Amino acid sequence: MVAPLSTDGSRASDSHTPLGLSPLPAFSSLTDRPIRCHIPPLLGASVEELTQWVQAQQQPAYRGKQLHQWIYQQGVRSLSDISVFPKSWRESLAEVPVGRSNLHYRTQAPDGTVKYLLRLADGQIVETVGIPSFEANSKADWGAALPVARAATGQLAESDAPAVDIQRLTVCVSSQVGCPMACDFCATGKGGFQRNLQRHEIVDQVLTVQEDFGRRVSNIVFMGMGEPLLNIDNVLGSVRSLNQDIGIGQRGITISTVGIPGHIQRLAEHRLQVTLAVSLHASNQALRQQLIPSARQYPLSDLLQECRDYVQITGRRVTFEYILLSGLNDSPEQAEELANQLRGFQSHVNLIPYNPISEVDYQRPDPRRVQSFVKTLQKRKIAVSVRYSRGLEADAACGQLRASQISQNPVPLMRDC
Ligand code: SAH
Numbered sequence: 001m002v003a004p005l006s007t008d009g010s011r012a013s014d015s016h017t018p019l020g021l022s023p024l025p026a027f028s029s030l031t032d033r034p035i036r037c038h039i040p041p042l043l044g045a046s047v048e049e050l051t052q053w054v055q056a057q058q059q060p061a062y063r064g065k066q067l068h069q070w071i072y073q074q075g076v077r078s079l080s081d082i083s084v085f086p087k088s089w090r091e092s093l094a095e096v097p098v099g100r101s102n103l104h105y106r107t108q109a110p111d112g113t114v115k116y117l118l119r120l121a122d123g124q125i126v127e128t129v130g131i132p133s134f135e136a137n138s139k140a141d142w143g144a145a146l147p148v149a150r151a152a153t154g155q156l157a158e159s160d161a162p163a164v165d166i167q168r169l170t171v172c173v174s175s176q177v178g179c180p181m182a183c184d185f186c187a188t189g190k191g192g193f194q195r196n197l198q199r200h201e202i203v204d205q206v207l208t209v210q211e212d213f214g215r216r217v218s219n220i221v222f223m224g225m226g227e228p229l230l231n232i233d234n235v236l237g238s239v240r241s242l243n244q245d246i247g248i249g250q251r252g253i254t255i256s257t258v259g260i261p262g263h264i265q266r267l268a269e270h271r272l273q274v275t276l277a278v279s280l281h282a283s284n285q286a287l288r289q290q291l292i293p294s295a296r297q298y299p300l301s302d303l304l305q306e307c308r309d310y311v312q313i314t315g316r317r318v319t320f321e322y323i324l325l326s327g328l329n330d331s332p333e334q335a336e337e338l339a340n341q342l343r344g345f346q347s348h349v350n351l352i353p354y355n356p357i358s359e360v361d362y363q364r365p366d367p368r369r370v371q372s373f374v375k376t377l378q379k380r381k382i383a384v385s386v387r388y389s390r391g392l393e394a395d396a397a398c399g400q401l402r403a404s405q406i407s408q409n410p411v412p413l414m415r416d417c
Pocket residue numbers: 181185186187222223224225226227228256257258277278279321323352353354355356357389397398
């Protein structure tokens with residue numbers, strides 16, 4: 001059971017219903033501004049909220065369930081396409097936004113990873129990644145994965161695909177357009193911050209990948225563009241919807257943060273079963289604040305204390321992410337220092353060999369150096385794994401695809417609603 005979560009707070013001020021949706025007859029009294037500017041999109045709403053909404057349109061309650069089913073299972077993009085609704089009502093709903101994005105760009109890596117750029121209602125572009133993983137002992141290798149993923153997206157007949165099964169489908173979602181944290185190794189951070197994503201814009205990313213692959217999404221990582229804890233209400237609203245409306249288990253959801261003072265505590269208070277991942281990247285404060293400007297206002301000792309409290313409150317261990325940058329944070333001494341910081345901590349360390357971005361000239365360490373870092377942590381009984389980013393050919397680092405595509409094809413933004 002999920003603790004009560006706030007819904008999309010950004011429109012709550014003018015709400016008449018829990019969703020903030022005005023009754024439909026008000027349409028005729030609107031000015032010439034597009035109607036979608038006035039009605040929050042339905043995506044992200046619970047079955048209860050949708051039921052209240054249809055009842056406010058003088059429709060029977062069961063239509064709420066139908067609406068829910070058409071939005072989340074059928075992937076309807078316009079309410080006028082809901083054939084089970086009476087024709088006259090359906091037509092009057094044509095302008096009510098469902099809240100789905102449009103595909104701006106799609107690219108697929110040989111390992112089966114698919115990257116998407118999605119165009120939002122105001123013309124902003126966000127990056128989303130679909131990452132399939134395959135049966136460990138099948139004949140699947142990353143090369144064989146390609147036709148399978150193509151089959152899933154309709155580019156290849158199902159029968160042409162070799163018999164390999166996608167075991168898991170993970171979606172890496174963005175929580176903001178751009179990011180204000182400006183981490184030095186991060187392509188998104190180099191591009192600045194535009195705005196928070198709304199709840200429906202996060203849920204849409206997951207539905208888009210699910211529809212494209214033609215199979216259920218099993219895991220979500222908030223590791224795309226943005227800092228989730230700076231958009232915590234919309235992130236929590238989307239987690240509720242992903243869990244209850246789309247059926248993704250909370251334990252399959254990871255929220256990754258660079259750490260915002262007091263916000264890990266706020267997340268802990270919801271007592272969710274999601275995994276918290278904290279981007280550490282350094283074993284001491286001096287190096288951390290060199291890589292992550294916001295760390296100047298958040299001493300490492302305070303961050304680690306908040307993480308300890310998180311473990312205490314939620315009973316869930318914390319994952320620490322640590323990008324390995326050659327010659328900067330990958331020495332055996334730094335591995336020892338990291339082990340000391342995490343001594344007695346219920347945690348897991350994810351080492352991420354750096355993905356090169358064009359804006360800075362950090363280097364990825366060679367595999368021997370990575371292995372020696374792993375061994376030092378293991379000797380100190382720290383749970384550790386190495387995570388190679390998938391789809392390196394397709395601008396793998398966070399925000400890179402968007403940066404390279406937008407510089408080639410600038411996207412016009414629409415009038416802000
Ligand atoms: N703001 C959040 C989530 C977005 S970044 C956070 O910082 O956790 C998600 C992960 O990708 C973070 O661990 C981040 O440090 C990592 N990342 C960003 N740029 C990278 C790069 N060039 N190579 C490897 N990992 C990178």
